[in-house]
Amino acid sequence: MSTTTDHLIEMVGGVSLARIYKGVEGADVKSMPVSPNGLSAELLEELSALAAEKAAGGGLRLMGEGGILPELAQHLMQAALEAEMDQHLAAEAGRVGGRGSRSGGNMRNGYRPKKVMTEVGTVTVQVPRDRLGTFSPRLLPRHARRTGALDELVLSLTAKGLTSGEIVAHLAEVYGMTTTKETVSTITDKVLEAMTEWRTRPLDPGRFPSVDATPE
Structure with missing residues (x-):
């Protein structure tokens, strides 16, 4: 199972786990044990559990609807978007006197659903929005559909x-x-x-x- 799991990330849209974790508030990247391919041990455990759950529910599919790879892609892309929003708000809050400063009060303002075609199937993510409308994720630019x-x-x-x-x-x-x-x-x-x-x-x-x- 570990061999299969190790290859899952490589097949999912080029999302870097290190980039995701670095943007998550409170995440200590250095303290996370990682496998030789750079995956955290915690994530490998979660992937193994997810694969076992899928297998117990009637068979393990990798691709297509109900497959583990599209679900994994959705989770990773969602985590990356949340991390990007956290970084964006922190950067704006640090600009003294700017629109995004604490006095300006930029903050999260819900989500908008977006379907994205990836090489492992179509996934739906919830793109975070900010009150001032200045957030434009690098992972999924506004008009990107694939x-x-x-x-x-x-x-x-x-x-x-x-x-x-x-x-x-x-x-x-x-x-x-x-x-x-x-x-x-x-x-x-x-x-x-x-x-x-x-x-x-x-x-x-x-x-x-x-x-x-x-x-x-």
Whole structure:
């Protein structure tokens, strides 16, 4: 079980546990025992317990609806968002005389639900809001609906020769994710456009001097 659990974090949206814990008030990162891959022993215990609970309830699924990976992704992303909000409010409170100072009174102001497509399935997180509306999480920017890791997965499948329709079917079958051909095309087109710009960029004459190949 430990081998399976050790690999779970690596598959979940690139969320750094160290970054999450550092932002949580009262969390002592240095005192947390960690495994060789950087996971805290406490989290490994929780993951093992969650996996055992899932298995006892009728089988352990990793991907798709009811799978352990989407649930894990949701918990990690939620913890990261809470940590980011704590850091944001602390930073604003430290600005003497600013809008976010204690005199300004910026504080939490509920949540808004947001569905995010990740490479392990679609998850719903509750994004914290602040009273002044100055909080913009780096983990999930305001208009982001998918993670960068999902883009990488789509590009990998495209490179293997799958069509947009086949990729949509694959994501639905393996990850329980509902997406569209248009979304897949948007991801691939964005990368192709960037590649075209890179290929047609002007070369630095200092690094690449012109060579006259005219025969004398």
